[in-house]
Amino acid sequence: MTVIRHSRRTELLLLLFAALIVGVGGVLVCLGMDLPLVQAARGLGVVGAIMAAAMMLDLADPRRDRWLLPIVAVLAGLGFLMLWQLDGRQASRQLVWMVAGSGVMVAVYYLIEDVRDLARLKYTSGLLALALVGVTLAFGVEKGGARLWLDVGGLISFQPTELVKVLMCVFLAGYIAERQELLREDTRKVAGFQMPRLRHIAPLMLMVIFALAIFVGQRDLGAAVLFFGLFVAMTYMATGRKAYSVIALVFFAGGAAAAYMTFPHVATRVDMWLNPWSEPVDRGYQILQGLFALAEGGLVGTGFATGGGATIPAATTDLIFAVWAQQLGLAGAVAMVLLFALAAHRSFSIAWQATDSFGALLAAGLAVVFSLQALVIIGGVTKLIPLTGITLPFVSYGGTSVIVNFIALALLMAVSRDCMPARARDGGER
Amino acid sequence: MDLSIILTVGKYAIIVALYAFVLVVFRGIMSQLATESRRGQQVATGARTRSERSMRSRPPARPAVAPRVILEPEPQPEPQSAPEPPPEPPAEPEPVPAPEPEAPAPQLEARPEPEPRTEPEPAPTISDRAQPPELAAAKIDLLAELQAEDEPEPVSEPEPVRASGAAGLLVIESVDETLAVAETVPLSAAVTIGRSDENSLQVFDRFISSRHVLICLRDGRRILVDRGSTNGTFVNGQRVEEEVELSDGDRIAMGNTVLEYHAG
Secondary structure (H helix, E strand, O other), X not given: OHHHHHHHHHHHHHHHHHHHHHHHHHHHHHHHHOOOHXXXXXXXXXXXXXXXXXXXXXXHOOOOOOOHHHHHHHHHHHHHHHHHHHOHHHHHHHHHHHHHHHHHHHHHHHHOOOHHHHHHHHHHXXXXXXXXXXXXXXXXXXXXXXXXXXXEOOXXXXXXXXXXXXXXXXXXXXXXXXXXXXXXXXXXXXXXXXXXXXXXXXHHHHHHHXXXXXXXXOOOHHHHHHHHHHHHHHHHHHHOOHHXXXXXXXXXXXXXXXXXXXXXXXHHHHHHHHOHHXXXXXXXXXXXXXXXXXXXXXXXOOOOOOOOOOOOOOOOOOOHHHHHHHHXXXXXXXXXXXXHHHHHHHHHHHHHHOOOHHHHHHHHHHHHHHHHHXXXXXXXXXOOOOOOOOOOOOOOOOHHHHXXXXXHHHHHHHHHHHOOHHHXXXXXXX | OHHHHHHHHHHHHHHHXXXXXXXXXXXXXXXXXXXXXXXXXXXXXXXXXXXXXXXXXXXXXXXXXXXXXXXXXXXXXXXXOOOOOOOOOOOOOOOOOOOOOOOOOOOOOOOOOOOOOOOOOOOOOXXXXXXXXXXXXXXXXXXXXXXXXXXOOOOOOOXXXXXXXXXXXXXXXXXXXXOOOOOEEEOOOEEEXXXXXXXXXXXXXXXXXXXXXXXXXXXXXXXXXXXXXXXXXXXXXXXXXXXXXOOOOOEEEEOOEEEEEEOO
């Protein structure tokens, strides 16, 4: 038990460290924007909410992961500071979302008595995911060229795609965990590749193709890429067969080529990625402004409260990385990537240590979603890959995004609580 | 002027603090990983695989047995139910070594009594792990022949597999104390059997390959696929070439382990 007490203290210290970083940042923002210093407490509110949530999580069962929450606290806190400088109203709302998200995380953590029981809900969550996507497609509201928003009674607008990714993780993990051996062993040789029999893979393919078609129809390319990556990663992790990945890549290349030729908005993205200078004030505006921000940031950045990012479209959501890089420079941007890498590493270790294949696949799937999102948007902003709109987890502004990311975090915590070797149902206690 | 100096210093402070944070978390994660895997190595061979097994294909209520090391010779000779008067001269029962301090010998009383189903009398005690491979192989052959006599033509009367849920493997012979004789292992849509822990049914038997067989449902038929095992798989005495369809009551022999398939 000493180990637990020790790691609990470690988490608290790290959270205090995060509070220190965000607090100093908040003071700088207040100084720079000529606000009373008391307002720096707003930044601390984000870290404070996560800290309170961490303590509440420990009330019932202190055996859980100790590293994800501090990492998230730093990302969320500094992201909030960026947001604050760009748009005060959004920042106030984001603060509410962060507090609410921490509460939701605690609630989900307690509601799930044993994360392995979620495996029984795989079809429910799969169907729910499809239903959500379908409803959005039918009744959604278009914002910024993509129909992603659902207005409920004119009060709350809500972005179902975000929730769909967690539901899809549960579905894929449940489905694949149940059929792991079939997918891996009951194979046939097709053109030199060990292929699974169609009957095992067909439902999976159907589900994914359906989801992808809807996303492409919805013009939510980021989500389409995310889902495809999730699907490929999950099947590879479950079966260890490279053939799946190769086939998937072939599919992806074909699909991407088809989408490029069929959908004008896909073509726009690719053209602007290849040469944003062809239309610098029109279609290439966003990516160029992002690149300018990166350039202005230089090695160590311009510092807080220097008024960066005002010209970047969607600076608070998709392009928040550009603002971060402008204010903290290459050094800060690399630190952010490292933080995401650490979070991903920790999530994958949870998956790797999990004794239950559903728990392992669920944790790995969430880790893939997490890191793919960061990869797609950071890659897009830095012009490594075509820019597709997707949120940067915990950093971007967005109520649904924040809440859902906290739900995903709660699931990871639950896996780290329920599926570790020491918690095996029979024995193993030393 | 003052303000801009403060902002610049603050910016550097934040960047340095960010890297310090990353470093601290990284070191912490790594050291935790190291302790966990060290602890894991001690426990993994027994507890982890067992728990995995119980979650995947076993009823959860199992008597807790202390973790053990796989290739350790049995501390006590096991009573074994051989189906025939043993063809080989029974090996001398090993002198009982002192029980290890770490892994106490599993209690024989904790295990269900071996109930031979078709065999009337339990054979004299032999230590299976002391058998040379040739003897084991010979025994399997003889055993298979005998079984073939017992059940004249089980293959010729194919029984349709009804429900996949109720199907199971009855343990007839086992040298693995976690796989008790007369226990029934439920069969899901696909079960792999072998010595390594990636299998859904892990069997600690020296003569079973690390990936030995796959038993799966295909078009409602239960198929047994030999995954290129070293010592082979015998269904009713016939060595399985690649794959074979199972029918109710088939005897599956691998290494020193014999299982009986029940379609349920």
